[in-house]
Amino acid sequence: MISVTFPDGASRHFAPGVSGLDIAKSISPSLAKRTVAMVLDGALADLADPIVKDSKIEFVGREDPRALELIRHDAAHVLAEAVQALWPGTQVTIGPVIDNGFYYDFYKNEPFTPEDFPAIEKKMREIIARDAPFTKEVWSRDKAKSFFETKGEAFKVELVDAIPADQDLKIYKQGDWLDLCRGPHMTSVGKVGSAFKLMKVAGAYWRGDSTKPMLSRIYGTAFAKQEDLDLYIKQIEEAEKRDHRKIGREMDLFHFQEEGPGVVFWHAKGWRMFQELTAYMRRRLAADYDEVNAPQILDKSLWEMSGHWGWYSDNMFAVKSATAFLRPNDPDADQRLFALKPMNCPGHVQIFKHGLKSYRDLPIRLAEFGAVHRYEPSGALHGLMRVRGFTQDDAHIFCTEEQLETECMMINDLILSVYSDFGFDEIVVKLSTRPEKRVGSDENWDLAEAIMTRVLDKIAAQSGGRIKTGINEGEGAFYGPKFEYTLRDAIGRDWQCGTTQIDFNLPERFDAFYVAPDGSKKRPVMVHRAICGSMERFLGILIENYAGHFPLWLAPEQVVVATITNEADDYAHKVVEQAMGAGLRARADLRNEKITYKVREHSLAKVPALLVVGRKEAAEGLVSVRRLGSNDQTVMPAAQALAMLAKEATAPDLARR
RNA sequence: GCUGUUGUAGCUCAGUGGUAGAGCACUCCCUUGGUAAGGGAGAGGUCGAGAGUUCAAUCCUCUCCAACAGCACCA
Numbered sequence: 001m002i003s004v005t006f007p008d009g010a011s012r013h014f015a016p017g018v019s020g021l022d023i024a025k026s027i028s029p030s031l032a033k034r035t036v037a038m039v040l041d042g043a044l045a046d047l048a049d050p051i052v053k054d055s056k057i058e059f060v061g062r063e064d065p066r067a068l069e070l071i072r073h074d075a076a077h078v079l080a081e082a083v084q085a086l087w088p089g090t091q092v093t094i095g096p097v098i099d100n101g102f103y104y105d106f107y108k109n110e111p112f113t114p115e116d117f118p119a120i121e122k123k124m125r126e127i128i129a130r131d132a133p134f135t136k137e138v139w140s141r142d143k144a145k146s147f148f149e150t151k152g153e154a155f156k157v158e159l160v161d162a163i164p165a166d167q168d169l170k171i172y173k174q175g176d177w178l179d180l181c182r183g184p185h186m187t188s189v190g191k192v193g194s195a196f197k198l199m200k201v202a203g204a205y206w207r208g209d210s211t212k213p214m215l216s217r218i219y220g221t222a223f224a225k226q227e228d229l230d231l232y233i234k235q236i237e238e239a240e241k242r243d244h245r246k247i248g249r250e251m252d253l254f255h256f257q258e259e260g261p262g263v264v265f266w267h268a269k270g271w272r273m274f275q276e277l278t279a280y281m282r283r284r285l286a287a288d289y290d291e292v293n294a295p296q297i298l299d300k301s302l303w304e305m306s307g308h309w310g311w312y313s314d315n316m317f318a319v320k321s322a323t324a325f326l327r328p329n330d331p332d333a334d335q336r337l338f339a340l341k342p343m344n345c346p347g348h349v350q351i352f353k354h355g356l357k358s359y360r361d362l363p364i365r366l367a368e369f370g371a372v373h374r375y376e377p378s379g380a381l382h383g384l385m386r387v388r389g390f391t392q393d394d395a396h397i398f399c400t401e402e403q404l405e406t407e408c409m410m411i412n413d414l415i416l417s418v419y420s421d422f423g424f425d426e427i428v429v430k431l432s433t434r435p436e437k438r439v440g441s442d443e444n445w446d447l448a449e450a451i452m453t454r455v456l457d458k459i460a461a462q463s464g465g466r467i468k469t470g471i472n473e474g475e476g477a478f479y480g481p482k483f484e485y486t487l488r489d490a491i492g493r494d495w496q497c498g499t500t501q502i503d504f505n506l507p508e509r510f511d512a513f514y515v516a517p518d519g520s521k522k523r524p525v526m527v528h529r530a531i532c533g534s535m536e537r538f539l540g541i542l543i544e545n546y547a548g549h550f551p552l553w554l555a556p557e558q559v560v561v562a563t564i565t566n567e568a569d570d571y572a573h574k575v576v577e578q579a580m581g582a583g584l585r586a587r588a589d590l591r592n593e594k595i596t597y598k599v600r601e602h603s604l605a606k607v608p609a610l611l612v613v614g615r616k617e618a619a620e621g622l623v624s625v626r627r628l629g630s631n632d633q634t635v636m637p638a639a640q641a642l643a644m645l646a647k648e649a650t651a652p653d654l655a656r657r
Numbered sequence: 658g659c660u661g662u663u664g665u666a667g668c669u670c671a672g673u674g675g676u677a678g679a680g681c682a683c684u685c686c687c688u689u690g691g692u693a694a695g696g697g698a699g700a701g702g703u704c705g706a707g708a709g710u711u712c713a714a715u716c717c718u719c720u721c722c723a724a725c726a727g728c729a730c731c732a
Contacts, residue, residue, distance in 0.1 A: 103727095111661060202727030203660025210729045214660050217727070249668075258705070258723045312732055343732060377658050377730060378723090386731075477732060501732090528732095565689045592689075600693035614691055626692065633692065 003054045020047040021187070024059055035059040036067055036186040044070070046136055046184040062191055063224045072102040074134070074185055074192045075124075075222040079104050081177040082123035083218070086116075092179065093155040093206065093215060100232065101221030105204055107155060111216040117198045120218070124196070131190030132175035136183060138168045144180065155206065156180055195229040196222035239491060244543035245383040251548055251606060253556065254384070262381045262388030264536055269556035272585070273539060276554055278369055280651050281393050281532065284418060288410070289367040289395055294347025296371065297338040305509055306346040307439070309339070311478060315375045316342050317388075344370035345503075345528060348396040349510045352524075357514040362524065363399035363407055369535070370394050384540030391535040397527040398512070401447065404525060408455040408483070408500055411529045415498040416467070418531050419487050421652040422542065426488035428468045431456050432475035439479055440505050448502040449481050456483070479505035482528075489545040497538060501528040548606045549628060552649040559586035559645060560607045561623070562598040564614035566590065571618035575611060575638050582646040603628065609645055611638075 004023060005011040014023060020040070024032040024047070038047050039058040044066060051057070060067050076095035083090055083106055095104030106112075112120075139147075141160060148156040159180060163169060172181045174189045186192075199219040206212040223229045240246075248254050253270030256263070266274060285291065297319055303309040308316065317340040323333045341347065348366045357364065373389045380386050397407050412429070419427060431452050434445045460469045476482055485498030503526040507513075513521040532538035542554070552558055559579050561572045572588040579586035589598055595612060602610050611623040612633065623641050626633040 113661080200726065201661070204728045205659075208729070210659065214728080216660080219727080256724085261723065308732070315731080345732090374731080379658060379660095379728080380730060381724090479732085562692090563689095564691055567689080594688095594690050594695065595692055596690085597694055598692085603693060610692085612692065616691085624692075631692085 002051065004051065005054075005056045007056075007058050014051070016052050017050040019050055020045070020057060020059070023051075023057065031059060034061050036062050036191045037070055037184055039066065044184050046134070047187050048136065049184075062186075062193070067186070068224065069097045070184065070186050071192055071224060072097045072222045074189065075196050075220060076102040076104045077172065077174060077177075077179055077181070077185070078124050078127050078189060078192055079120065079198070079218060079220060080106075080179060081127055081174065082120050084177070085123055085127075086119060089152070091153050091155050094159070095179075101199065101219060103204075103217050103219045105206070105215040105217045107206075107213065108216050111203070112201045112218055114198075114201060116201075121196075121198055125194065127174075128189055128192050128194070130175060131188050132173075133188040134185040135173045136185075137171045137173065139171050141165075141169060144169045144171070148180070192222060193224065195224065195226045196220060197229060197233075235491070239493070239544075242491070242544040242547045243383075244385075244540040247543050247548040248384070250604075251556070253543070256383075261378065262376060262386075264384065264387060264389070270539070272556045273542075273550070273554055274535060276651075277532070277535060277539060277542075278391075278393075280421075280653060281369070281418070283651075283653055284414065285367050285395070289365045291367045291369075292348065292351055293368055294341070294344060294351065294370065297340055298346070300337045300339055302346055302350075303339045306349075306506060307479075307509060308342060308346070312342060316340070317373050317375055340373040341370070342372050342374045344368050344372065344392060344394045345396055345506055345526070346510070349506055349512050349526070352396075352398050353510060353512050357398070357524075359400070359514055359516050359522070362514060363397050363403050365395055365397045367393075367395040384536045384543075387534070387536055390537065392530055393532045393535060395529050397529070398507070398514075398524040399527065400522075401451075401525055404448075404451050404502065404527070405455055407527055408452065408502075409458060411500050411527070412455070412459055412483075415485050415500075415531050416463075419485075419498075422545070424487040424489070424545075425466070428470065428486040428488075428494070429456065429459055430470045430472045430484045430486070432472040432477075432482045432484060434481065435474050435476050435478060437478055438476070444504040445481070448504065452481050452483065452502065477501055477503075479503045487541075489541060490547075491544075493544075495541050497533045497541070498531045499529065499533065502526075503528060550606075550608070552608050552645065553651040555606075555608045556585070557587065557605075557607050558584045558649055559609045559611060560589050560602050561586065561611045561613060562589040562595065562602065564595045564612065566592070567615055568613045568618040572613050575613060575623060575642075578638060579611075579642050579645070582642045584642065584646055584649055599626065611641065 001013040002016050003011050003013055020038040021032060024035050035047060037060045038045055039060055040049070040051065041055050044060070062071070076097070080092045080095055083104070084092065087108060091107035093105040093107060095102060144160045145157055148160065160169065170181060170183055171178050172183060172185055197220060199221055202217045202219065203214045204217040206215055221229070221232060223232065248270065251269060252267050253273065254267055255265045257265065282291070300309060300318070303316070319338045319340060320336065321334050324335045327333045348368065351366060352364060369391050371389065371391050376386060376388050381388070399407055416427060419425070433449055438445070456469050459467055472484070480502040482499055482501035484496050486494050486496045488494050507524050507526050512524060514524050516522040542550070561575045561579070563569055563572045569590050572590060576586045576588045589602070591598070599610065606628060608628045610626040612626060613623055617623055617635070621638055622635050623638045624633045624635045625641050
């Protein structure tokens with residue numbers, strides 16, 4: 001007999017090989033009926049699986065959060081069956097559960113379109129209504145291979161071949177249809193329920209490899225309850241409303257146009273925010289960094305020296321004089337090839353190298369708001385989030401190995417403090433370790449990873465567990481390990497922004513050195529770090545995070561003084577002047593429009609503070625303050641309102657002083 | 658870069674093998690109105706670019722460019 005322990009601590013004895021379903025039935029028929037799966041010793045499993053040893057068991061009902069992935073996974077199988085029923089000859093591949101849903105990749109000559117969804121969903125509902133039980137069989141490799149070969153399922157055959165020899169091949173049947181799958185599944189197809197929806201179609205490479213065939217992927221999502229699905233769809237709509245490309249257009253912050261794919265035209269208001277953000281960052285750096293500026297174009301040879309040309313020339317812009325392009329074979333034309341800088345580090349090494357540096361000078365921290373250009377693949381471009389020309393809040397620290405740990409911690413503290421100033425307090429720091437393709441000795445990698453592991457532990461400990469840490473195995477840069485800082489925005493999306501990278505390679509390549517206390521030449525270590533990462537992208541994140549309702553200090557337009565009647569025009573001008581005197585970005589709206597119209601317009605334009613002035617206010621030196629997002633207003637003396645707003649408009653770092 | 662979709666006025670979008678329309682925005686006029694759209698008039702487009710088919714192309718075909726979604730990539 002084996003002992004089975006229940007969540008309440010009670011245990012009972014059963015014959016070995018008893019299934020979860022048997023146990024549930026032995027307790028009560030209704031329990032057996034509402035249970036869709038079990039958690040056996042902490043792992044989700046089929047309810048029909050035999051239990052062969054002493055175990056802890058938990059029954060999982062359909063509404064159990066742990067059942068959600070099963071519902072989605074089962075839905076993926078239903079989707080696959082539906083597609084093969086509607087389009088015989090379509091090959092199935094894989095259909096995993098992902099965040100917020102599932103997908104299934106098919107091989108089909110004609111790709112799907114969203115117009116196919118109603119028919120597929122209808123067929124899915126039929127299959128679900130049939131409520132066939134999921135049954136599992138373990139097949140031999142040969143049986144599985146010949147079965148899928150006979151059916152013409154070449155991709156499945158490849159999957160069978162890829163499964164390690166010591167693993168069972170599991171086949172899940174749902175009525176007549178079956179799929180190779182590691183499971184687990186719920187007891188029957190009907191448990192999927194009706195709260196599912198197909199979301200979109202897309203191409204996707206077989207096995208995620210761009211040299212392999214393109215498959216046709218259908219994304220879907222499923223929930224236990226319709227309310228959950230509705231809520232999810234609402235959240236997607238909310239994210240769409242916050243799309244920085246849309247808000248950027250509506251608020252007149254920036255634009256893109258065809259002649260400049262991936263490069264930003266910053267309008268006055270957007271650039272004001274850019275400047276405000278940059279000014280803030282400069283203040284944060286002032287005490288510890290030296291700001292520098294390195295050239296935009298440098299001879300190709302320098303990029304060969306740095307290694308960038310070898311590693312990344314596919315993603316770099318190269319420039320020549322126009323004459324060289326027009327007369328490529330003319331020896332009298334200057335044919336010299338330059339590259340637009342994709343990174344600031346080589347430039348900073350040149351600055352470091354200029355003149356002898358002593359150990360007394362270290363650490364040297366060179367910062368630059370460096371405009372860089374990278375030839376990103378066209379399909380990667382996305383608003384401000386992925387562009388070809390952007391500004392990094394970059395810095396390179398030249399120091400000794402002994403100083404590394406302190407420098408990493410210092411950077412960490414600055415990054416967390418900056419994020420916190422924007423209200424980002426949920427931060428994850430991950431250490432990316434050595435990748436397969438890399439340069440430098442294993443000795444240096446060992447050293448750098450050891451230091452960074454220590455720092456990572458410190459970060460976690462210092463934050464009292466608030467900052468989550470982790471490791472990304474093999475994800476480091478080719479020249480060294482790195483920390484990646486990921487912040488969570490107001491609607492729960494994660495953005496990787498900051499990074500700290502240790503680099504033994506570049507100083508070596510450029511033969512950078514400092515004079516040690518004993519007079520010998522020593523190689524400095526370089527630390528690359530960025531906080532916002534790309535200023536453009538960080539602004540994009542801020543736009544979406546705040547949904548355009550910026551804190552006053554960042555808002556491009558802080559105050560609009562709107563008149564009710566033109567008798568208040570002179571007074572409005574005076575208030576605007578006073579506001580500007582108080583350091584506020586303010587303007588008057590004297591247009592011949594009703595106040596309701598002006599209120600609506602400035603509300604839609606997301607102006608943080610609207611000061612309405614009419615005859616009464618003009619006569620008594622008052623303003624009627626209406627804040628963005630509020631439907632009421634407060635009448636108060638103009639001076640008082642402006643003092644309040646000016647205080648609120650102080651950047652967080654200045655407010656601390 | 659790959660797969661698919663899209664490209665018509667500043668924005669959002671209709672539309673047709675016979676060279677175009679709406680709403681909002683814009684300009685002007687009337688209106689001076691107390692917290693989310695007052696009324697009227699007007700101006701504005703080489704229908705993404707190029708080539709082809711046709712008597713005739715914004716519409717059909719091809720190529721290119723760009724955008725969007727996903728994949729791949731992201732020093």
